[in-house]
Amino acid sequence: MDTGLTGKRALVLGASKGLGFGIAQGLAEEGVRVAIASRTMDGSKAAAEKIGHDVLPFICDTGKTDQVDTLVKDVMAALGGLDILVLNSGGPPPGKAQGVSSDQWRNSFEAMFVNLVRIADAFLPGMVEQKYGRIISVISSGVIQPIPNLAISNAVRPALVGWGKTLASEVAASGVTVNAIAPGRISTDRLKQLDAANAERTGRSVDEVAKAARAGIPAGRYGEIEEFAAAAVFLASQKASFMTGSILRVDGGQITAT
């Protein structure tokens, strides 16, 4: 499939490892000029070197507005605008819905919503003017089917979906699409951390927890980063020009709702 992505420009947030890294790698392999960001320059540089293809490393903690604004300025200077923006960040700590402090709610909302939208707003006018844009949010299956003990994720991520759906109709006629991808359980460090936390909370071994989790996935296994990234590359491509306002599931059939 010719994705038509050669020469396009992308920024992928939260891309030193895991899903963001996989997306950056997938886009770079399609000839996209990719900028990546994470909370440390060392992490971003190491990831950029691993990917090759002249990927540009940046620092940006999505919880820090000053870093977000600097990133926008630096990426604008380096690439002159964007064709593809991948809104991704670290996952929030696990925990119950009860007893989350107001500060924790505010910080999570800032890092997982407010500042992601701030970045999108900075690049959107250019996308609209050039009549090509792809905004892709990495969300979670918990948006469709809330996940026990992940209250912050279940509560905050739907804001990104509501924003994206509204934006999608505002910019659809300008060749800009806005979609989200919902990972089920994809093998990353984040998933290992969640399985370890779950094991500790329930007094089981990590293997037992992972075995029980796999049993709840019709495909019978966790997904691979490349399988997730392939969906993002497709959404970024010219081929996905009539898909907007959608949530694409990459979950091995885990979400039971239609």
Ligand SMILES: NC(=O)c1ccc[n+]([C@@H]2O[C@H](COP(=O)([O-])OP(=O)(O)OC[C@H]3O[C@@H](n4cnc5c(N)ncnc54)[C@H](OP(=O)(O)O)[C@@H]3O)[C@@H](O)[C@H]2O)c1
């Ligand atoms: N993997 C799954 O199955 C799954 C399922 C549902 C939802 N998700 C969500 O998808 C997102 C990516 O998950 P993942 O599995 O790829 O996680 P991961 O392996 O932990 O990677 C997270 C990436 O984000 C960066 N990061 C962390 N906190 C950040 C922050 N505040 N600002 C900017 N970058 C930050 C990390 O780099 P540094 O630490 O170097 O900054 C890293 O590059 C998360 O929001 C996660 O909750 C994942």
